[in-house]
Amino acid sequence: MAEGAAVVGTGAPVRKPVRRGRWVPYALLAPGLLWLVVFFVVPMITLGSQSLQEGNIDDGYVFTGNVSIYADAVQRYWPHLVRSIGYAATATVLALVLGYPLAYFMAQKAGRWKNILLILVIAPFFTSFLIRTLAWRNILSDDGPVVAFAQSTGFTSLLQAVGLTSNDTLLASKFAVICGLTYNFLPFMILPLYASLERLDPRLVEAAGDLYASPREAFRRVTWPLSLPGVVAGTLLTFIPAAGDFINSRLLGNTETVMIGQVIDSQFLRVLDYPLAAALSFILLTMIVVLVAFYVRKAGTEELV
Amino acid sequence: MAATRTSGDLRLAGLTKEFDTFTAVHPMDLVIPEGSFFALLGPSGCGKTTTLRMVAGLEQPTAGRIHIGDTEITDTKAHQRNVNTVFQSYALFPHMNVLENVEFGLRRRGDKNATVKAKEALELVQLGEVAKKKPAQLSGGMQQRVALARAVVNRPDVLLLDEPLGALDLKLRRQMQIELKRIQQEVGLTFIHVTHDQEEAMTMADTIAVMNAGRIEQLGDPATLYEHPASTFVANFLGQSNLLKVTVTGPARNGEVPVTAYDTALTVAADHVPGDAKEVWLGVRPEKLRMGEHGGPNRLHGTVSDVSFTGVATQYLVRMPWGKELTVVQQNDGSGRARPGEDVTISWAAEHGFALDAAQAADAGVEEEG
Amino acid sequence: MGVLSWIRRHLLAFAALAVLALLLVPNVVVAVFSFNDPVGKFNYNWAKFSTDAWAHPCGSxxxxxxxxxxxxxxxxxxxxxxxxxxxxxxxxxxxxxxxxxxxxxxxxxxxxxxxxxxxxxxxxxxxxxxxxxxxxxxxxxxxxxxxxxxxxxxxxxxxxxxxxxxxxxxxxxxxxxxxxxxxxxxxxxxxxxxxxxxxxxxxxxxxxxxxxxxxxxxxxxxxxxxxxxxxxxPVQVNVIGTVVFLAALLFVIAGQVLSNRRQRAV
CATH class of the missing domain: 1.10.3720.10 (MetI-like)
Incomplete structure (x- = not known):
């Protein structure tokens, strides 16, 4: 068969005409970008500068370029840094495990219920984050039915045995903090997953079945790899805010679950040690950037295999 | 999860599919011989794709059984059936390259020679050089051939083609029809081809089943279906037909049955008349009618109302005294052309007519799907 | 057998709805506890039904x-x-x-x-x-x-x-x-x-x-x-949380209906 004839079959893709204005786009961009530069980029510089100053709140600060503050910060607060990353990573994995079936169901199986389910997933956003986190104090309260049930099934003993709780209740524990993080950022996981699973053509899964792939194999070879963009976006949107969060650790945890965000908050606003707080902020940001860059690169290459 | 290799004819026994509100496929019995090129032809919504999906295992039948040879596969899951499909949308995996797509089925069955076989299959469809490209980089026609290679490479007992050429333009479609037929003869597999394009079905298939409203209207080779349609639906869906309501006026003489239409005596070959019907539709294909008297003893007089020139032929509409317009197609063989308004005689031989029970609607199957 | 296979076939739907329920439970709890009359100052355990907070949303x-x-x-x-x-x-x-x-x-x-x-x-x-x-x-x-x-x-x-x-x-x-x-x-x-x-x-x-x-x-x-x-x-926090939630929900549903209608009209 002639190759030329085969090419005739494809319509040329519609080229998007993009207007070329000389000054219009810059005029449109200027106010928004200026705002971001002044109130996002410049503060990063002042934050860095603050971390290299010495002094105190009453006598003022002087720039000394003292980088040893970073070593000091890491030495004093490495458990909090490690803990924050660990909690955030655990919550991200849990959110993925919980969010994937719901996102898949909404995108592929829900039919005309799709929009209603989508609204119900977004709905929790509309009640304050804090109020919903406090609601978990109601749900997991020591005298409540959930704890009673967990005690009677031995679940609390199990959690205690693996060190996720310190007594046979659920609140004020690692367990509660991780559950809170998972719950609070679950919609951030579900929405990108939904967006990429909705684009998945169900006929591809049928084709995999037709070509001798069992449902499990079809998921592994077709559904999962095609949903990877959503997985990557969802895990980032969950992990990053979770790593810096301190609302959950403060409201659902104990003194052993203090996360780095809580340390930064109290160093800035209560201890008033600005250089140390600024250094910790910078360390957190750097850790996240490094982890995210590593993760995106790894996820990117796996997708190609 | 190796599929058991079976071979032999595909047999459907009482195969039925009911959805909540309607019956897509009424109980269907059908035998498709091993190695044949079989077409399921019908307008959209006639149940042909549902039938195909039941054979593929993508749809669960409401009742009935499916056998390949002596093995029943009715309750076998899609991935356990030795049946492959070329999907209408091709359904190529966008994240895999062409070779990985073609290897997919072989790898799922643990074939050690997957890569070698896949490359051979790509050679068969003349796409050896694009093995490392992603499907999105290929033209529609090339994607179609990858989809074909991906199915053929597994050497299934039955290969199902779901409107595989529907997305291609006319010229490419004609080429692919010939190509598909060559490949089928080369690999010798049973092909079942679902289409709404009657020309496509007639070009490729050994046997055609014409489906309408969930039932098979007629089964046969392309020439028989065209020359001797069993219903007005088949007469209209396969090509065009002029249908005249006629009354049988006597018993057959010399193999011909005398009939009258609007006081004109005509004849039809006796073996083209169903049973002992009194009122029948007399059908004649437009290209069997002749302008003038040399077509045969059956003659009608009328006025040319429209002439359209189509290149190889000229199509006339000839208005009968009772108002009906007959379509006549004449080869452009150099003889003169009639003009609009001209009074003409049209004629045809008795063996070129066919008669159908007059209880059916004359316009069944007209203009469906063009 | 029939029940088991029915559950198996709808396993995904059950999992999805369970996760959805998990997402919505706190909102329900917030609404329910807006009708509580707590003992002491912490509104963590159910005491008795009261509409006081709804009657005086600015009471705190x-x-x-x-x-x-x-x-x-x-x-x-x-x-x-x-x-x-x-x-x-x-x-x-x-x-x-x-x-x-x-x-x-x-x-x-x-x-x-x-x-x-x-x-x-x-x-x-x-x-x-x-x-x-x-x-x-x-x-x-x-x-x-x-x-x-x-x-x-x-x-x-x-x-x-x-x-x-x-x-x-x-x-x-x-x-x-x-x-x-x-x-x-x-x-x-x-x-x-x-x-x-x-x-x-x-x-x-x-x-x-x-x-x-x-x-x-x-x-x-x-x-x-x-x-x-x-x-x-204070219980008023639950009242305001519930009102904001319902108002936003109404807003989103109205927007959805509006855009559906517009799409159908086009």
């Missing part, structure tokens, strides 16, 4: 003042962020210009930065510039983190629009300004509305960044709740 000192401040900041921040963000989104979606990659990066990075870092860095800026903590500082911060989300929402909508519509308008004699007002803006409206709604809810709900820039005289609603969480949360 400071609660309605903080709510009012949050609403004012939320509306102002989302308005400004929507204007700034929509302009950026139109530039990205409709024009070719140098520096596109840098612009995209500058939009993306704030969304990928932990709030605690943004809040603390802004605090250092305000300290150096001598801008006092308070409502103005909060407003500046909220506009900053809302702009990116508006850009993303509007850009997604603009990307689906056929640029030939604007060419058609120009072809039919519309000036650039008329084209923008009569064609581009109405078509981008759903994205702009979504962006504005998102910006409002982000601003209204923010605690972490706000906390770095607030003063004792500028207590937003989330800050009131946080403070109350230490001392004992």
């Amino acid at each position: 000192p400071g609660i309605c003042e903080s709510l009012g401040l949050s609403l004012r900041i939320g509306v102002t921040a989302s308005l400004v962020a929507t204007v700034l963000g929509t302009m950026v989104a139109l530039a990205l979606g409709r024009y070719q210009f140098r520096g596109r990659a840098a612009t995209n990066l500058l939009i993306f990075v704030p969304m990928a930065t932990p709030e605690v870092v943004m809040g603390s860095s802004l605090l250092t800026l305000f300290l150096m510039l001598g801008i006092p903590s308070g409502a103005l500082a909060i407003l500046i911060a909220h506009i900053m983190f809302c702009v990116s989300f508006v850009v993303v929402a509007v850009k997604a909508r603009v990307a689906t629009l056929d640029p030939r519509l604007e060419e058609a308008a120009a072809d039919l004699g519309a000036t650039p300004a008329q084209t923008f007002l009569r064609v581009t803006l109405p078509l981008a409206a759903p994205g702009i509305a979504a962006g504005a709604l998102l910006a409002f809810s982000l601003s209204f709900d923010d605690y972490i960044i706000t906390n770095f820039n607030a003063s004792p005289s500028s207590i937003t609603f989330p800050m009131f709740v946080w403070g109350a969480a230490q001392r004992g949360v």
